[in-house]
Amino acid sequence: MWPGRRNSTVDTVIEAKQLTKRYGDIVAVNDLTFTVRPGQVTGFLGPNGAGKSTTLRMILGLNAPTSGSVTVDGVPFSNRPRGLRHVGALLDAQDVHGGRSAAAHLSALARSNRIPLSRVDKVLHEVGLAGAARRRIGGFSLGMKQRLGIAGALLGDPPVLLFDEPLNGLDPEGVLWVRGLFRRMASEGRTVFVSSHMMAEMQHTADQLIVIGQGELIADQSLVDFSARSTHLSVTVHTPDLAALAAVLTTEGASVQQENDEVGKVTGLSAARIGELAHRHRIVLHELTTQTSSLEVAFMQLTADSAEYLAGESR
Ligand SMILES: Nc1ncnc2c1ncn2[C@@H]1O[C@H](COP(=O)(O)OP(=O)(O)OP(=O)(O)O)[C@@H](O)[C@H]1O
Numbered sequence: 670m671w672p673g674r675r676n677s678t679v680d681t682v683i684e685a686k687q688l689t690k691r692y693g694d695i696v697a698v699n700d701l702t703f704t705v706r707p708g709q710v711t712g713f714l715g716p717n718g719a720g721k722s723t724t725l726r727m728i729l730g731l732n733a734p735t736s737g738s739v740t741v742d743g744v745p746f747s748n749r750p751r752g753l754r755h756v757g758a759l760l761d762a763q764d765v766h767g768g769r770s771a772a773a774h775l776s777a778l779a780r781s782n783r784i785p786l787s788r789v790d791k792v793l794h795e796v797g798l799a800g801a802a803r804r805r806i807g808g809f810s811l812g813m814k815q816r817l818g819i820a821g822a823l824l825g826d827p828p829v830l831l832f833d834e835p836l837n838g839l840d841p842e843g844v845l846w847v848r849g850l851f852r853r854m855a856s857e858g859r860t861v862f863v864s865s866h867m868m869a870e871m872q873h874t875a876d877q878l879i880v881i882g883q884g885e886l887i888a889d890q891s892l893v894d895f896s897a898r899s900t901h902l903s904v905t906v907h908t909p910d911l912a913a914l915a916a917v918l919t920t921e922g923a924s925v926q927q928e929n930d931e932v933g934k935v936t937g938l939s940a941a942r943i944g945e946l947a948h949r950h951r952i953v954l955h956e957l958t959t960q961t962s963s964l965e966v967a968f969m970q971l972t973a974d975s976a977e978y979l980a981g982e983s984r
Pocket residue numbers: 692695696697698715716717718719720721722723724866977
């Protein structure tokens with residue numbers, strides 16, 4: 670393995686502390702404090718204009734913070750010579766020289782970062798572009814450019830990987846491939862940080878979520894905990910004696926919405942508690958199912974107040 674990085678016992682974390690970026694009157698990122706850890710895929714989620722790209726650019730030292738700081742492994746990234754060995758990033762797949770071939774583009778990156786040229790063929794193969802290595806990038810589809818951008822991020826075999834909306838333009842097979850790649854990179858102990866404005870994309874990709882809205886932190890928790898935060902938790906009950914069960918549950922503080930003669934939707938009590946109460950009152954249950962609203966709904970609820978551009982509004 671080159672360059673033997675995984676022998677290191679140091680955890681490579683990204684650490685933002687009170688990170689703030691203003692553009693004149695616009696506060697793009699406001700007092701963000703978070704840590705991105707190795708060994709898992711961390712989703713960076715927020716509606717359009719939330720400040721994700723600005724944050725990623727500050728991690729990479731491409732934009733200077735107005736105040737606060739962000740470090741990779743304790744050091745501001747701009748202080749690192751030959752940066753691609755430390756952090757691989759895909760910010761904008763379209764931002765490449767169309768006149769070059771894929772191999773020439775990656776070779777130039779390798780030379781400027783003192784990465785062995787043997788890595789070029791390896792990463793082209795890894796992203797499925799070995800057959801297109803000598804073709805001009807100008808003729809590539811968006812999906813192929815995304816793959817090339819990912820190849821560039823992997824080139825230095827870095828412990829930290831950053832991706833800004835990497836699933837854009839990929840077909841379903843490409844999306845599955847990228848998810849598998851992220852999982853593998855995380856399981857090798859790398860720090861994988863992936864931005865998206867779509868919860869549905871992160872639902873099958875991320876272990877941990879950092880959610881922002883209007884530049885501010887809204888949530889920093891595991892995907893499982895984030896989904897449990899959904900306010901729309903309810904329990905469906907199916908019983909031949911719905912009236913009796915509803916009376917018992919209402920006394921305990923729940924509300925029961927009747928769906929038909931035998932089925933009701935209960936909010937305010939857990940399935941376990943409903944089961945205990947039914948047992949105690951000798952009420953037969955045919956079904957007891959916890960319903961969680963989708964993560965997409967949880968995300969929309971949490972970010973509703975902070976969405977800068979709502980559907981139907983023009984930017
Ligand atoms: N160079 C700039 N000059 C002025 N304003 C900027 C600049 N870059 C970003 N902004 C503003 O900062 C805010 C955050 O933008 P940013 O691109 O970081 O959000 P984002 O979450 O990546 O959005 P998207 O999902 O649409 O890419 C927006 O209001 C944007 O208009």
